[in-house]
Amino acid sequence: MSEHRHASARPSATGPWVIDTRDLGRRAGSSRAYRRSVPAEGVGLLGVIAVPPGGEVDLDVLLESVVEGVLVTGRASTAVEGECSRCLEPLTDEVAVELTELYAYPDSATDETTEEDEVSRLADDLVDLEPVVRDAIVLALPQVPLCSPDCPGLCVDCGGRLAELGPDHGHETMDPRWAALQERFGGNRDNPEEN
Structure with a gap:
């Protein structure tokens, strides 16, 4: 050799x-x-x-x-x-x-x-x-390391840790097709008395 x-x-x-x-x-x-x-x-x-x-x-x-x-x-x-x-x-x-x-x-x-x-x-x-x-x-080593196997990750809307935000955490989202109407006519569609 x-x-x-x-x-x-x-x-x-x-x-x-x-x-x-x-x-x-x-x-x-x-x-x-x-x-x-x-x-x-x-x-x-x-x-x-x-x-x-x-x-x-x-x-x-x-x-x-x-x-x-x-x-x-x-x-x-x-x-x-x-x-x-x-x-x-x-x-x-x-x-x-x-x-x-x-x-x-x-x-x-x-x-x-x-x-x-x-x-x-x-x-x-x-x-x-x-x-x-x-x-x-x-x-x-894990190629995708996790802090716990059931880690829920981050909220896609606000970036908060889902484990800390709780099960009832959420964000109101509006269909973008309706957003233009709400901007034009204003008001709160959940409470018609405020319109």
Whole structure:
């Protein structure tokens, strides 16, 4: 496998999402657990629901050496903020995702026989968890977040929150074809004595 193929996916050895697997070794069955919190501001659906400024993702993962690479299993969790798609009120939620990802060794059979975007790869014995965790969190987030499943939304006439306005909230509407007559003759059609 050429070095060029791996160049675009090369992680930084110092990033908080990156784990060095050299101490794990390549003996199948050896494993090591990692727990860490990593900065993750903006992870999610930007403008809809995402990790807030200063937010972190908590990682609890097990790296296990297997014949074809390093298998990462575990969990990532974080708090997210956004706004309700119906009533536009701010909302917060917790998201937890299960992770299972194989990072193929360079020149392994898996590396040689799969397309670049089909499997993650080790680069210089480093595992970069960020793309996998980001993708998993985005897929777990609701595309249409709601403050509650039965949120009634906003009044189309006044923009008020229907949950706060009450069940008898309404607006008098007049058929525009009759509005011209009322303007011309004035008065209140509900109370003929005022005409």
